[in-house]
Amino acid sequence: MIIPAEFSLIARHFRPLAAAGALDLKDDAALLTPPAERELVLTADAMVAGVHFLPDDPPDLVGRKLLRVNLSDLAAKGAVPLAYLMTVSTPRDTPEAWFAGFAAGLAADQATYGVSLLGGDTTSTPGPVSLSLTLIGHVAPDTAIRRSGARDDDGIFVTGTIGDGALGLAVARGRLSDPSGHLLDRYRLPQPRVGLTLAGIASAGMDVSDGLVQDLGHICQASDLAAEITADLVPLSDAARAAGPAWLETCLTGGDDYELLLAVPPNREAALYHAASTAGIPVTRIGRFHSGPAEVIIRTANGEPLALNRGGWSHF
Missing domain, CATH: 3.90.650.10 (PurM-like C-terminal domain)
Structure with missing residues (x-):
């Protein structure tokens, strides 16, 4: 059986990041059991080379920034981070070393913040590197901090x-x-x-x-x-x-x-x-x-x- 290049890339760089519910990144979806008596909080951010990071930024720092900007959104809600989904779109000539560095940065911050990869998508693009991450966290019911709610004299x-x-x-x-x-x-x-x-x-x-x-x-x-x-x-x-x-x-x-x-x-x-x-x-x-x-x-x-x-x- 011939393994498509995309699947081989996923196995090398992203499977080591996967949570148990990711089904080894071999399926079309993931499974997630929310913590008991908690509400889920979800946030998503995109990062595009030349807009949110510079094209020559170290790939490990790009990966860490992608995860951290989403962690910041959850922190503002008072939420505990749990797991994430990610989409990676890169030009076809992106070197193997870029993916290795990107995944290494994610691995470092997964260990720091206690989160794991659930799944996502990889694709090629004629444009710049484009990344998107959806982070899932949880809070006690009715405790998430919102933009609304400020009061006079706060x-x-x-x-x-x-x-x-x-x-x-x-x-x-x-x-x-x-x-x-x-x-x-x-x-x-x-x-x-x-x-x-x-x-x-x-x-x-x-x-x-x-x-x-x-x-x-x-x-x-x-x-x-x-x-x-x-x-x-x-x-x-x-x-x-x-x-x-x-x-x-x-x-x-x-x-x-x-x-x-x-x-x-x-x-x-x-x-x-x-x-x-x-x-x-x-x-x-x-x-x-x-x-x-x-x-x-x-x-x-x-x-x-x-x-x-x-x-x-x-x-x-």
């Missing part, structure tokens, strides 16, 4: 630092220096905030993928509230501060942070700080929600409005 919090991913892309394109390598690393390898307890603490939330200002606007729209943040309170890394004030707008709007953006009532802020300390994840209060038109207002340290030339990343 504090606005972010995890980690903002702007490193967008600045890292500028570094990769030769527009900015990065002596420490921190910014480029943050662009290529996000740090999903899996493990931060949000149920019973955050009233709304999402991850920051398309820019802090734009994603905060999504919560405003879903919750029918206004938001005010102080630019000086937005946490920046040492590398981002070293880039200088000319890059502040990029930090606020550039995207690729994959940090969490949360609405937290005043009486739960202490609980958030405790949960963040337990998880080893820094959190910073940068503003508050209040009644009014669904918009984001940015202020300087002295309270003056700060106008921006752009709102965030657009997928179209």
Whole structure:
């Protein structure tokens, strides 16, 4: 029997990643038994070479970023990751070493985050490498954090630092220096905030993928509230501060942070700080929600409005 090249590639690189329910990646579907008394949470993201990663990025980091941007979505829901489905479309001349590196990156993060591959599809394409991953997680019933639900006087919090991913892309394109390598690393390898307890603490939330200002606007729209943040309170890394004030707008709007953006009532802020300390994840209060038109207002340290030339990343 002649084994098609596609099946041989799957056996070499992806079968070692497969969960038991994947049926050894030899069937047209997979089997998954949800944990008892839990609700499933599903998310999907696509990554295209030249759009979401650079064509010469190391393939292991491409694989890890693909998994991590989806893990970030689940983290924003307060969900525990479980397993994933994946589609890989590559040009016919993609070298074997690329697949080996890509699979090795996935294997490393599967071990870190406790997830496994259930199945998916592989195909060739005349265009750039195109990847899609659907991640499945679970939460206790009725505890998933949504974009809607923010309330008047909720504090606005972010995890980690903002702007490193967008600045890292500028570094990769030769527009900015990065002596420490921190910014480029943050662009290529996000740090999903899996493990931060949000149920019973955050009233709304999402991850920051398309820019802090734009994603905060999504919560405003879903919750029918206004938001005010102080630019000086937005946490920046040492590398981002070293880039200088000319890059502040990029930090606020550039995207690729994959940090969490949360609405937290005043009486739960202490609980958030405790949960963040337990998880080893820094959190910073940068503003508050209040009644009014669904918009984001940015202020300087002295309270003056700060106008921006752009709102965030657009997928179209």
